[in-house]
Amino acid sequence: MSAEASSSGISKKAKKNKGKSVEDGAGEEPQEVDKNKRHRKDKPWDTDDIDHWTIPQFTAPSATEHKPFLEESSFALLFPKYREPYLRSIWSSVTSELDKVGLACELDLVQGQMTVKTTRKTWDPYIVLKGRDLLKLLARGVNAPQAIKILQDGIACDIIKIGGLVRNKERFVKRRQRLVGPNGSTLKAIELLTECYVLVQGNTVSAMGSFKGLKEVRRIIIDCMNNIHPIYRIKELMIRRELAKDPKLANESWDRFLPKFQKKHLSTSEKTAKKNAVLAKQSENAALQPNPNSIPISSEAGSGSASVPKRTPFPAASSNKKEKKVYTPFPPPQQPSKLDLQLASGEYFLKPKEREYLDKKKKLEKQHENSVKKQVEREEAFIAPPESKEESVEERRKKRKRPTAEELM
Incomplete structure (x- = not known):
């Protein structure tokens, strides 16, 4: 009974309040209030001259406090x-x-x-x-x-570990050198654009600056270790820096201004699929289009030879044209290694001293051949040119003498 009485009492109170609100708001339009802000009240200390985004300075307390x-x-x-x-x-x-x-x-x-x-x-x-x-x-x-x-x-630090990002030691050294650039130019550009101090040493990169700048530095370094050159990120940062100066673009998207770099390196399977697609497309186009070099043949059997026009032979240049190689995804046959050649010649089974003796012998033979060639080249300068025999007086007279009519006949 008590539960029913309490529920009936609440319902009566609610009906009374509802009736009052209808009577009060008869002349005015009802205003919709957000459910979350229904019980919110204005705070007397929260005025417009307060900047909620400023970080107050944390100063040292007095000696007594x-x-x-x-x-x-x-x-x-x-x-x-x-x-x-x-x-x-x-x-x-x-x-x-x-x-x-x-x-x-x-x-x-x-x-x-x-x-x-x-x-x-x-x-x-x-x-x-x-x-x-x-x-x-x-x-x-x-x-x-x-x-x-x-x-x-206002300054934070970030120590980025880059030692485990690249397995190959040579690749790691090359990509780490990309961060520094020629005469440290790339590193200087990163420091100027991010307003951070960056030090590349060993397997880590130490950076100091604002949180926003450290985020950009980490992104550039990890991308560089993943084979994306830092120049792409530097270009993007330069464009963003210029766009931030224009107040008209403050509320607009900058995607249309930023460069879009595509990764050009394809894997072997992607290259094969791309080439096969191109070859398939070419074969389809060739099947659909008629051959312009085809010769129409008449239906009459007797006069077929007369109606067929004679084909002009192709020029000599076209015969020299190289035939297009058909692409195959299979690699070429593997060439024999140095060990295979030694096994084939029997050199592999020789003793170390015998092998050294053979190597020295081959080396001496090669040196002898080269020395002989050089000697021949040197002696060419001392070979006398062929001497021409001087003409006698009778031979000169015969040349000067005019031929007679009988001789001409």
């Missing part, structure tokens, strides 16, 4: 042996910079590690992670003045 952390946080990182002399020379400046933000650091040369930890003066809980990034950059070969900038709020 500051309270130390309950627990100590620390990070330890190993560094390579070749960095030890440099780290020893700049460790005093690193210690002073970390002391400004309330951090302590240690350099252990026996175990080869660096440690950063919080102190009772530390007031920023995130600064210990910045200190860890500073040690990472120092271990990866970044100079101390550049690495210390990571302690600023």
Whole structure:
């Protein structure tokens, strides 16, 4: 009974409120209110002069308000042996910079590690992670003045591991060199366009800058390791930089301005399929179109030979035309290797000393042949030209004497 009474009471109240709202809104049109904003109220401190996108600066509290952390946080990182002399020379400046933000650091040369930890003066809980990034950059070969900038709020770092992206060592070295470019020009262009510091060393790439710039740097580096040249991404970034200056294009899509690069390298199966499709299309076109060189033959049997026009022979140039080779997907037969030739000649079964003796003999024979050829070429310069015999006086007279009529007859 109580449940029924309560439900009836709620329904009566709802009906009364509905009737009041109809009476109040009889003269005015009902306004539709969003369901999510029905109970939202204006906040007196939320005014138009407040910029919600600005990040307020996190400043150090006063000495009276500051309270130390309950627990100590620390990070330890190993560094390579070749960095030890440099780290020893700049460790005093690193210690002073970390002391400004309330951090302590240690350099252990026996175990080869660096440690950063919080102190009772530390007031920023995130600064210990910045200190860890500073040690990472120092271990990866970044100079101390550049690495210390990571302690600023607007700068982040990213260490990209590229060692395992390419299996072949030679390919890896070539693609890593592409990032640097001739005289470091490609790396300089990436730094200018992304506004980041980039260092390529060993199996990693260290980058420092804004989060947006680091995202572009990572994309360029991974694409380069996947055989996409950095120049394509650099061109795209340059176009985006110019488009951002135009306020009219702020709310429009930039896809029509950006270049679209297609991958030209096809696999062997794709090449075969493409060639087969072209050959099939050519054969279809040849079957559909009549041959312009065909000769019409008359239906009469008797006068067939007279009606058939004589075909002119093709010029000599057409006979020299090379026949088009038919494409086959099968590779050519494998040529015998050096080992196969040794087995065929029996040289493989000889002892090492006998093999050396044969090699020396062949080498000496070849040298002898070359020396003989050179000697013949040298002696050609000393061969006298053929001498012509001087004509006698009688022979000259016979030439001068005119032939008689009888001789001419």
